[in-house]
Amino acid sequence: xxxxxxxxxxxxxxxxxxxxxxxxxxxxxxxxxxxxxxxxxxxxxxxxxxxxxxxxxxxxxxxxxxxxxxxxxxxxxxxxxxxxxxxxxxxxxxxxxxxxxxxxxxxxxxxxxxxxxxxxxxxxxxxxxxxxxxxxxxxxxxxxxxxxxxxxxxxxxxxxxxxxxxxxxxxxxxxxxxxxxxxxxxxxxxxxxxxxxxxxxxxxxxxxxxxxxxxxxxxxxxxxxxxxxxxxxxxxxxxxxxxxxxxxxxxxxxxxxxxxxxxxxxxxxxxxxxxxxxxxxxxxxxxxxxxxxxxxxxxxxxxxxxxxxxxxxxxxxxxxxxxxxxxxxxxxxxxxxxxxxxxxxxxxxxxxxxxxxxxx
Numbered sequence: 001x002x003x004x005x006x007x008x009x010x011x012x013x014x015x016x017x018x019x020x021x022x023x024x025x026x027x028x029x030x031x032x033x034x035x036x037x038x039x040x041x042x043x044x045x046x047x048x049x050x051x052x053x054x055x056x057x058x059x060x061x062x063x064x065x066x067x068x069x070x071x072x073x074x075x076x077x078x079x080x081x082x083x084x085x086x087x088x089x090x091x092x093x094x095x096x097x098x099x100x101x102x103x104x105x106x107x108x109x110x111x112x113x114x115x116x117x118x119x120x121x122x123x124x125x126x127x128x129x130x131x132x133x134x135x136x137x138x139x140x141x142x143x144x145x146x147x148x149x150x151x152x153x154x155x156x157x158x159x160x161x162x163x164x165x166x167x168x169x170x171x172x173x174x175x176x177x178x179x180x181x182x183x184x185x186x187x188x189x190x191x192x193x194x195x196x197x198x199x200x201x202x203x204x205x206x207x208x209x210x211x212x213x214x215x216x217x218x219x220x221x222x223x224x225x226x227x228x229x230x231x232x233x234x235x236x237x238x239x240x241x242x243x244x245x246x247x248x249x250x251x252x253x254x255x256x257x258x259x260x261x262x263x264x265x266x267x268x269x270x271x272x273x274x275x276x277x278x279x280x281x282x283x284x285x286x287x288x289x290x291x292x293x294x295x296x297x298x299x300x301x302x303x304x305x306x307x308x309x310x311x312x313x314x315x316x317x318x319x320x321x322x323x324x325x326x327x328x329x330x331x332x333x334x335x336x337x338x339x340x341x342x343x344x345x346x347x348x349x350x351x352x353x354x355x356x357x358x359x360x
Contacts, residue, residue, distance in 0.1 A: 036100070038211035044098035052097050060091035068134035070096030077133070080107040103130045103209065116172075118142050118180040131203040135171035137324070139163050141184045144317055148310035154270060154350060160308035162285050165321040170203075173325045176335035182321045183314045185342045194332040197222060206330075214327075228330045238337050240357030249329035252322065255340040255358055259319050262347040266312055270350055273307040285316065311350055315343040 039045050047053065052069055055061045066073025066088055072081070073092045079085035111129035113121050118140035124132050143163055151157045165172065165181070172181035177190030184190055199205060206218050216226025223231050229249040237244060239254035260277070267275040274288045276295055285305040286295035295302035318339040322328055328336045341360040348355040 035210045038208070039100070042210065042212045044212065047095065047097050052094070055094050058094075060093055061096075062091055063088040066092035070094075071099035071102040072096050074098075074102050074130070074133070075105060078107070078111055080105045098134075103127055116140065116175070116179050116181060120179065122175065122179065126202070127204055127209065128202050132171040135168055136175075136179070137169035137172040137181050137321075138166040139317070140179070140181045142180070144183050144314055148313060151310050153311040154309050156271060156307050156309055158306060160310070160313055162283050162305070162308070162320075163313065163317055164284070165317060165324050167324055168326075169321070169324045170327055170331050172321070173328045173335060174331040176332045182335065182339045183318050183343075185314075185346060188338070188342055190338055191332060191335040194335065228327070231330075233333065236359060238341075238359045240359070247329065248333045252329050252333060252336050252340070255337060255344070256319060256322050258358065259315065259340050259344045259347075262344050262351070263312065263315055263319060265351055266315070266347045267305075267307070271307050271309060271312065273305070275305045275307075278302070284320070311346060315347050318343040 043049060043051070054069075055065070061069055061073065063073070064087060067077040068074065070092050073088055073096070075081040076083050076088040076092075077085065083089070108129055109126060111124060113123050114129060114133050114136070116122055116136055117138055119142055122132065147160065147163055148157075151160070169181070172179055175181065175193050177184070178193045180190075182190070195201070196205070200218060203209075206214055208215060214228065216228075219226045219228060219231065225231060228247070230247040232244060232246065232248045234248055235244060238248075238251040239258075241251075241254070243250075264275060267273060268291070274291045275285050276288045276293060277285055278295060281295075281302060283304050287303045287305050287307070288294065289296055297303060322336045322339055325331060338360055341355075341358055344358055345355050
């Protein structure tokens with residue numbers, strides 16, 4: 001690129017740099033500058049966010065990560081770039097984002113089915129193919145079952161480690177029992193894909209596709225408020241409060257908090273190794289032998305929790321799964337409540353307690 005172009009771009013605000021980048025990736029199409037501007041200010045275009053900058057020091061993104069953390073990787077996954085469909089053959093250079101050609105690629109309508117981490121196929125249409133590919137998470141019931149193998153439920157297995165469902169997993173929660181991407185306990189039935197009343201049928205029915213904001217006016221078509229957290233779609237109290245005037249979001253928050261209390265009780269009373277959670281540090285769960293609420297340290301580093309049992313892993317996975325989608329109270333609230341209840345029930349049984357105050 002000639003030096004005069006470099007000077008010109010670096011002198012402009014980020015929004016126009018991003019817009020120029022998007023345009024350069026699709027030179028044969030004249031983009032709508034208003035939509036480009038919205039996109040450039042969204043999380044999908046924020047090249048400095050952890051979603052895209054995580055690999056900056058390495059200079060390249062591993063193929064398995066690049067499929068969702070760069071437009072180039074996504075196109076390679078489905079062969080939209082002319083390559084053989086599948087994981088990119090080599091790491092993808094850093095600096096890419098979810099660009100225009102991710103969702104507006106002419107080949108995207110040909111994508112009619114995606115594979116889920118559970119091994120199940122799921123049909124998709126249009127933009128949903130891109131949304132569901134990258135927001136389906138990376139684990140499932142099958143992942144957990146494979147991880148625990150034949151270990152006894154309360155047997156500490158030093159080979160076990162926390163299985164992370166991943167982040168921003170709205171697609172996984174939306175699919176509910178149809179995707180089996182939460183951990184499903186044997187003998188239980190789970191809410192299938194959650195369908196709102198028409199015309200709310202796809203991701204873009206509620207989410208503005210370029211700036212990613214939620215169109216609250218869609219909510220008020222049927223609900224008295226446009227605040228999703230204030231909406232209640234059930235006449236049942238799930239958290240034992242009996243308060244039907246609050247949104248179902250509050251029930252999910254309360255039950256998730258209670259589940260984590262049981263997770264900690266089980267770790268302390270059954271396993272004998274207390275744990276804490278720190279969402280800002282990987283692998284998130286740490287040992288806390290003196291129960292002071294802080295991670296144990298060794299050589300200046302936090303000590304990862306290594307006393308996992310199958311029962312603890314399943315419950316911790318569901319706890320993290322429900323928290324990994326900030327909109328789960330909209331995408332599939334009853335699925336969230338079922339996962340929380342079943343995990344709490346299972347831990348309570350191991351603790352010799354009766355689970356009261358929670359409903360499924």
